[in-house]
Amino acid sequence: xxxxxxxxxxxxxxxxxxxxxxxxxxxxxxxxxxxxxxxxxxxxxxxxxxxxxxxxxxxxxxxxxxxxxxxxxxxxxxxxxxxxxxxxxxxxxxxxxxxxxxxxxxxxxxxxxxxxxxxxxxxxxxxxxxxxxxxxx
Amino acid sequence: xxxxxxxxxxxxxxxxxxxxxxxxxxxxxxxxxxxxxxxxxxxxxxxxxxxxxxxxxxxxxxxxxxxxxxxxxxxxxxxxxxxxxxxxxxxxxxxxxxxxxxxxxxxxxxxxxxxxxxxxxxxxxxxxxxxxxxxxxxxxxxxxxxxx
Numbered sequence: 049x050x051x052x053x054x055x056x057x058x059x060x061x062x063x064x065x066x067x068x069x070x071x072x073x074x075x076x077x078x079x080x081x082x083x084x085x086x087x088x089x090x091x092x093x094x095x096x097x098x099x100x101x102x103x104x105x106x107x108x109x110x111x112x113x114x115x116x117x118x119x120x121x122x123x124x125x126x127x128x129x130x131x132x133x134x135x136x137x138x139x140x141x142x143x144x145x146x147x148x149x150x151x152x153x154x155x156x157x158x159x160x161x162x163x164x165x166x167x168x169x170x171x172x173x174x175x176x177x178x179x180x181x182x183x184x185x
Numbered sequence: 186x187x188x189x190x191x192x193x194x195x196x197x198x199x200x201x202x203x204x205x206x207x208x209x210x211x212x213x214x215x216x217x218x219x220x221x222x223x224x225x226x227x228x229x230x231x232x233x234x235x236x237x238x239x240x241x242x243x244x245x246x247x248x249x250x251x252x253x254x255x256x257x258x259x260x261x262x263x264x265x266x267x268x269x270x271x272x273x274x275x276x277x278x279x280x281x282x283x284x285x286x287x288x289x290x291x292x293x294x295x296x297x298x299x300x301x302x303x304x305x306x307x308x309x310x311x312x313x314x315x316x317x318x319x320x321x322x323x324x325x326x327x328x329x330x331x332x333x
Binding site: 065066067068069070072073074075076077079080081082083084085087090092130132148151152155158159162163166167169170173174177 | 186187188190191192194195197198201202205233234235236254255257258259260305308309312313315316317319320322323326327329330331332
């Protein structure tokens with residue numbers, strides 16, 4: 049993690065917001081296809097790989113970078129991808145596995161997290177602006 | 186998939202549910218219709234939905250990095266089918282369409298099924314409006330970064 053004014057935090061915010069946007073897209077797909085026979089609901093999963101990329105690997109197995117040229121242990125943030133998983137269980141007779149209530153629950157969670165992250169990014173940005181304008185003068 | 190595509194997917198869901206809602210209304214309105222242009226009593230109609238993968242323009246860079254994420258899946262009306270259930274024979278000798286024994290062929294429409302269909306379509310319609318408003322809200326929140 050860089051510690052300068054424009055630290056890696058923005059990269060984390062960007063990644064997190066991008067992934068949550070994609071998750072919203074997957075939820076929109078599921079809700080729109082709630083009546084399509086044979087449609088399998090999908091989930092986008094990225095929490096584990098994002099956490100690993102941010103915290104630098106396994107929580108129990110952290111390594112310290114003692115030289116700037118050392119390679120990152122956890123992996124690089126830009127390589128984090130959401131993984132699409134199909135829900136095969138709990139379907140209706142027509143083979144559709146969308147549970148609208150569950151999708152709306154996820155929708156609420158996604159928009160809340162997105163809101164929090166964008167708020168953090170906005171505060172970070174206004175902090176930088178404050179510093180650039182030397183305290184708003 | 187970006188937020189605008191998510192809104193479009195929600196819109197496809199709204200469209201599909203509205204077709205379903207219209208057909209249910211049509212079925213309930215024609216529950217006593219004994220004459221149709223095709224002859225015979227009215228037959229219940231229902232919609233069969235399908236999924237359309239949203240291709241769209243895909244930039245080379247995005248494809249290369251895989252950054253575009255999952256594809257959009259639009260809900261589309263695949264076909265509108267007519268019920269092939271046998272008409273209900275109702276004894277009503279006074280009816281102009283009654284046969285020699287006094288029976289009238291009435292549409293075989295179940296009110297309860299139609300009403301539950303109506304409720305489900307309304308509920309799903311609302312769920313789609315919620316995904317659209319979530320996408321809108323998220324886009325507005327992202328716009329606030331750097332504006333203060």
